[in-house]
Amino acid sequence: xxxxxxxxxxxxxxxxxxxxxxxxxxxxxxxxxxxxxxxxxxxxxxxxxxxxxxxxxxxxxxxxxxxxxxxxxxxxxxxxxxxxxxxxxxxxxxxxxxxxxxxxxxxxxx
Numbered sequence: 001x002x003x004x005x006x007x008x009x010x011x012x013x014x015x016x017x018x019x020x021x022x023x024x025x026x027x028x029x030x031x032x033x034x035x036x037x038x039x040x041x042x043x044x045x046x047x048x049x050x051x052x053x054x055x056x057x058x059x060x061x062x063x064x065x066x067x068x069x070x071x072x073x074x075x076x077x078x079x080x081x082x083x084x085x086x087x088x089x090x091x092x093x094x095x096x097x098x099x100x101x102x103x104x105x106x107x108x109x110x
Contacts, residue, residue: 006098017107025100037087038078057086
């Protein structure tokens with residue numbers, strides 16, 4: 001899913017590289033990461049697998065349980081501090097997700 005998403009994102013940034021849109025890219029990048037966090041949490045399906053995943057990513061036991069047991073929906077859970085800590089920007093970059101702002105800045109420099 002990340003590879004397919006990257007092809008669209010890179011092409012989109014290349015098309016609009018001359019526009020002054022850094023702030024828009026910051027917002028879009030954040031929204032995409034949150035949507036991907038939502039999908040990743042949804043893949044856990046149940047409370048215990050979600051807790052195990054969050055703990056493996058370095059979230060404290062208490063915070064992992066609090067997030068997993070929350071009665072809020074997936075989108076709300078994806079915006080929690082525990083989800084942000086577990087799946088930060090560097091985590092997504094290790095998985096291969098292109099950072100739009102960095103890509104835009106590199107195109108501006110050339």
